Amino acid sequence: MTLLLALLAFFVSLDRFTALHIMISRPIVIATIVGLLTSNIQLTFYVGILIEIFGLIDVQVGTRIPREDSFVAFVMSVLVGNGYFTSVSKFLVILLLLLILMYVANMTEEIVRKINKKVFTKYRYSNWPILFGVVISGLRGVLVYSAGVYFCILVLEYLGGIFKHGNNIKTYSIFISILLSGYLLRFLSFKSLYKYIIFLLGLFLGWLIA
Amino acid sequence: MANRLNRFFLLLRSLFYTGNFNIENMQGTGFRWLVDYVGKKGHYEISDELLKKEGEYFNTHPFFITFILGVWFKELNTEEGPDYWKKVYSSAFAAVGDSFFWHSFKVFCFLIMAIIGIYSPVVGLIMYLLIYNGFHFYLLFAGFKIGYKYGKNLITWFNLFRVNQWGQIFDAVSVFLLGLLLSFLIKSSGIVTYWHYFLGASLLLLGLFFAKTLNVVLAFMFAIFGFGVLLLLRGL
Numbered sequence: 163m164t165l166l167l168a169l170l171a172f173f174v175s176l177d178r179f180t181a182l183h184i185m186i187s188r189p190i191v192i193a194t195i196v197g198l199l200t201s202n203i204q205l206t207f208y209v210g211i212l213i214e215i216f217g218l219i220d221v222q223v224g225t226r227i228p229r230e231d232s233f234v235a236f237v238m239s240v241l242v243g244n245g246y247f248t249s250v251s252k253f254l255v256i257l258l259l260l261l262i263l264m265y266v267a268n269m270t271e272e273i274v275r276k277i278n279k280k281v282f283t284k285y286r287y288s289n290w291p292i293l294f295g296v297v298i299s300g301l302r303g304v305l306v307y308s309a310g311v312y313f314c315i316l317v318l319e320y321l322g323g324i325f326k327h328g329n330n331i332k333t334y335s336i337f338i339s340i341l342l343s344g345y346l347l348r349f350l351s352f353k354s355l356y357k358y359i360i361f362l363l364g365l366f367l368g369w370l371i372a
Numbered sequence: 373m374a375n376r377l378n379r380f381f382l383l384l385r386s387l388f389y390t391g392n393f394n395i396e397n398m399q400g401t402g403f404r405w406l407v408d409y410v411g412k413k414g415h416y417e418i419s420d421e422l423l424k425k426e427g428e429y430f431n432t433h434p435f436f437i438t439f440i441l442g443v444w445f446k447e448l449n450t451e452e453g454p455d456y457w458k459k460v461y462s463s464a465f466a467a468v469g470d471s472f473f474w475h476s477f478k479v480f481c482f483l484i485m486a487i488i489g490i491y492s493p494v495v496g497l498i499m500y501l502l503i504y505n506g507f508h509f510y511l512l513f514a515g516f517k518i519g520y521k522y523g524k525n526l527i528t529w530f531n532l533f534r535v536n537q538w539g540q541i542f543d544a545v546s547v548f549l550l551g552l553l554l555s556f557l558i559k560s561s562g563i564v565t566y567w568h569y570f571l572g573a574s575l576l577l578l579g580l581f582f583a584k585t586l587n588v589v590l591a592f593m594f595a596i597f598g599f600g601v602l603l604l605l606r607g608l
Contacts, residue, residue: 179393180390180391180393181387181388181389181390181391182387182388183387183390183434183435183508184387184501184504184505184508185478185481185500185501185504185505186501188478188482188500190482190485190486190489190500191485191497191500191501194489194493194494194496194497195497197493198494203493203494204493207489207493211486211489211557214482214486216588216592218478218479218482219588220588221470221471221474221475222470222474223470223474224431224466225395225398229589250603251600251603251604254596254599254600254603255600257596258593258596258597261589261592261593261596264589275393275394275395276394276395278392278393278394279394279395279396281392282392282394282396282397282401283396286424286427287424287427289401289404289405289408291391291392291401292388292389292391292392292401292402292405293391294391294392295391295392295393295394296388296391299391327603327604327607328603328607328608330608332561333561333563333608334599334603334608336557336558336561336563337571337572337575337599337608338592338595338596338599339557340554340557340558340572340575340576340579341575341576341578341579341591341595342579342588342591342592342595343550343554343576343579344575344576344577344578344579344580344581344582344583345579345582345583345588345591346479346550347547347550347579347580347583348580348583348584349479349583350476350479350543350546350547350550351475351539351540351543352540352543352544352547356544357544357547360544360547360548360551361547361548361550361551362551363548363551364547364548364549364550364551364552364553364555365551365552365554365555366551366555367551367552367555368551368552368553368554368555368556368559369555369559372555372556372559372560
């Protein structure tokens with residue numbers, strides 16, 4: 163299991179910033195794969211939806227490093243999948259913590275880019291910096307994502323008997339997703355009036371057929 | 373070069389050409405690597421000087437790299453040279469790719485996956501990867517041939533399919549799917565009391581309101597605090 167998760171972390175980091183771009187770094191994909199590996203797919207899937215909606219409201223343009231939603235999704239999914247959350251309050255505390263740690267994860271990607279630049283400057287006409295970049299990016303994923311998981315487990319152990327309110331993580335994930343959906347709705351570029359009519363139509367139709 | 377086997381290997385290589393992505397030459401190292409590969413496979417005569425020059429600054433959307441390579445080789449021995457068209461198309465594709473793939477198509481695929489995934493997450497996952505990568509791999513596979521065929525007039529091929537309108541069309545469909553997803557999420561989870569209905573509607577309106585004024589990370593953090601308080605006071 164640990165090896166498989168490390169392998170997944172390697173490819174997620176690679177896919178996110180460096181190569182492949184086959185979308186295995188999307189939070190909902192990570193959450194589903196981790197759910198499959200940990201046999202807790204129903205719960206990780208809803209956590210994946212929550213983090214995906216949050217992550218979608220950000221576009222990767224030029225040199226800008228988008229928020230590391232993959233890191234948040236990976237750590238949350240591993241913890242949820244392995245049953246580390248015994249209460250909703252612990253889930254919320256860790257989610258909050260990860261939103262802060264996400265910026266640290268972003269900084270590690272900046273470091274990788276700086277290393278890539280140094281390697282390029284030194285070996286300007288060689289092709290091996292490509293392979294080096296791929297390996298270092300994947301290793302960044304293994305190190306940073308697993309460090310995130312272990313750090314959160316330590317925090318959860320420290321929290322121990324406190325923060326033990328609530329037990330329905332799925333419901334809380336859905337309601338926070340609804341709040342963030344307002345952001346996603348604004349994010350989608352379409353004529354305002356028609357946008358809200360189409361949205362309400364979808365909402366109504368969904369209510370009828372669900 | 374246009375045979376299927378070489379294009380398949382070109383596709384594989386194009387998945388890794390961004391390996392040395394950095395703020396100095398962006399994807400330049402990878403572009404030179406691909407030019408070198410195609411040049412050798414296609415028996416093109418490319419001087420060392422020109423090849424070295426291709427390692428300089430280059431940036432585009434990675435899904436369109438093979439199109440640019442096709443144009444580059446088509447224009448290799450023309451008066452204007454390949455680099456002029458490389459610059460033109462790389463910036464154009466960066467804009468088109470970022471706004472379509474990173475902004476619109478990603479949202480569309482997520483919503484498809486989420487809706488299907490409520491009933492079967494694995495089927496949803498397969499659909500996501502198939503839809504997204506079907507398109508992605510097609511562009512990488514067919515790109516060189518199309519780019520080489522049209523050369524500097526490549527834009528006419530894209531105009532045939534009105535690519536610049538795709539983003540808006542997919543966004544409109546996504547808006548509908550988002551409404552559908554929210555209903556599915558609430559109903560399939562059995563949270564259909566008046567209290568939940570009121571809370572859900574209020575949260576959506578709050579999200580719409582905050583989206584104009586507040587950074588999404590801060591909103592997310594406030595939401596976590598808010599739900600923490602709600603959890604202590606009442607629960608869901």
